[in-house]
Amino acid sequence: MTTANPSSMLIGVAVGAFILWRIVSRIRRMVGRQKYSGIRALITVCIFPLLIALVMFGAMRHEGSVLIMLGGLAVGTGLGIYGHRLTKFENSPAGKFYTPNAHLGIALSVLLLGRIAWRMGALYFTTQSFSAPPGDFYGSHLTLFLFGMLAAYYISYAIGLLRWSRSLRTTSPSVAPAVTIDIVEDAGKPS
Numbered sequence: 001m002t003t004a005n006p007s008s009m010l011i012g013v014a015v016g017a018f019i020l021w022r023i024v025s026r027i028r029r030m031v032g033r034q035k036y037s038g039i040r041a042l043i044t045v046c047i048f049p050l051l052i053a054l055v056m057f058g059a060m061r062h063e064g065s066v067l068i069m070l071g072g073l074a075v076g077t078g079l080g081i082y083g084h085r086l087t088k089f090e091n092s093p094a095g096k097f098y099t100p101n102a103h104l105g106i107a108l109s110v111l112l113l114g115r116i117a118w119r120m121g122a123l124y125f126t127t128q129s130f131s132a133p134p135g136d137f138y139g140s141h142l143t144l145f146l147f148g149m150l151a152a153y154y155i156s157y158a159i160g161l162l163r164w165s166r167s168l169r170t171t172s173p174s175v176a177p178a179v180t181i182d183i184v185e186d187a188g189k190p191s
Contacts, residue, residue, distance in 0.1 A: 031105045036096035044158035048151045059144060068141040072148025080156025091168055115146050
């Protein structure tokens with residue numbers, strides 16, 4: 001059995017540490033009280049559909065991959081709608097805040113973390129030479145399903161946040177005091 005050389009192990013550890021740091025920061029953001037950012041929601045609504053389109057384009061080469069991805073998108077959309085219903089919203093003088101459901105956020109993060117760990121473990125413990133590319137991302141149905149589910153969750157949740165913010169603007173508009181001007185025409189009347 002061949003073992004990986006120390007420099008490749010160091011790179012793998014560094015990449016793994018970076019991914020772990022990003023996932024931990026995402027989990028913290030998903031489970032705690034957050035200040036609403038319309039820009040972040042708009043970026044999510046714009047970027048994730050592009051990522052989905054790119055992945056779908058690549059998945060067309062593999063039989064059944066597009067259907068698996070569509071299944072993940074359907075499940076993710078449903079989870080996003082459900083998660084939005086479980087969210088606690090606050091509109092205070094300090095700003096707009098929301099607290100996502102902790103259980104749903106942690107479950108989705110654990111799924112993503114588990115899949116990344118599985119893929120990295122498969123790459124690390126492989127006995128094949130690295131002259132051929134490791135397992136194709138588009139050929140892995142589980143990875144495509146999880147990616148579609150998470151992407152659709154983020155999109156539908158961000159749309160829900162945008163709709164919530166917009167509903168606050170329409171239900172409680174800033175009301176300026178009404179100013180009425182009475183114009184009395186005195187033309188033709190003697191003073």
